[in-house]
Structure formats: structure tokens, C-alpha cells
Amino acid sequence: EAGVAQSPRYKIIEKRQSVAFWCNPISGHATLYWYQQILGQGPKLLIQFQNNGVVDDSQLPKDRFSAERLKGVDSTLKIQPAKLEDSAVYLCASSPPGIAGARDFGPGTRLTVT
């Protein structure tokens, strides 16, 4: 079984620029999550999708962050414009039916904003 795929793995941008991350979950996993992890801290949930619908985006900074999962499979997370404090690892995760909470995580995208 292929794992959760993410790209790019690393990205360096200047503040006020925009950036997009892509995630392809494990086949058959209807639930998809985007997390932000700042160095030394646990992951923080940004948004959760069930198929192509949003379940929870209460911690997503909607003035600059957006996410979509148009066909209920892969997903993109965008930041526009980026701030210095957005430097973090962005993790995508998915879970099969019957599992409460994110279970399978991708390798992450390490974003540096200069």
C-alpha cells in the first residue's frame, strides 16, 4: 500500500510571496487532514476534509490560507501572502473509515519564509 504522498518536500520563499502544497492520500481514505508543525511542537490541525467537504477549519487562518479537495482525493493547501511565522513543516494525513483522528502521515513539506 502506497503511503501519503506530498510535494514539494522543501520550499523557500520570501515573505509576501505565495506557495502551494499538494497531497495525495492513501487510496480509499476518505478523511484528509492538513497539519502545521512548528519546530519543537506537536502538530496543529489546520483543516479536515471528509471526501470533498470541510469538516473542521476552525484553526485555519482564512485571511491567508486556503485548501481544497475538489474530487475527494488529492488536496492542495495554499498560503498567500506568506509571513515569517508560517515557517514550519506542513503535514498531510489521511485515515480509513472507522478510525477516529489522523493516522497515516505523509513526509511533510518543510517551508522556510525569509
Next chain:
Amino acid sequence: GIQVEQSPPDLILQEGANSTLRCNFSDSVNNLQWFHQNPWGQLINLFYIPSGTKQNGRLSATTVATERYSLLYISSSQTTDSGVYFCAVVHSNYQLIWGAGTKLIIKP
């Protein structure tokens, strides 16, 4: 909201040693997971264990839901076991609530 506390925060061991990591939570949970985050940042699910005991090779976990704690045992530690171990629980809103992690360093 529910509190998740992990101990110890840091642990340094020699290769071959055994260790026990603890996770305490302040309310009943629907799910509890243990994760290992390796030095390259990859988060690996170790156990999905809302109650009972599970074993996978040198690792085992026990959750006593009635007493609101879980233990992760690592036997015969290897350098590849180094990293941060997170406990995460699911409470009423079906989101993972994360502990602060235990940073484990295994010296050769």
C-alpha cells in the same frame, strides 16, 4: 478541554536499554495513538490503542482507559529508535489532541 501529558520530556539511553514512556489524559477518550517522529520529521503511527495491550516487535503499548493513562515500552533500544514519541488522543470532537512529546536519544 482535555489535557494530555507525557513523561519524561527527555530520555537519553545507551543502545540495548529498555524504556517506558507514559501518557496521562484528563478525560475519557475515543481513541489513543502513539507516534514516532524520526529525526527527518516523518511521523509514523506505532499503535492505535484506545484500550488494552498491543505488541509489535520490540515495541508494546498498554492503555488503561479507566485510569486514564497509556504506556509505551521499548525494549532493546536501537539508535534508529531515536526521535520524538507523541501520544495523541481523540476526545469528543474527533480531532487528535497531542501531548508535548518525549524526546528519546539512543547512544551507540
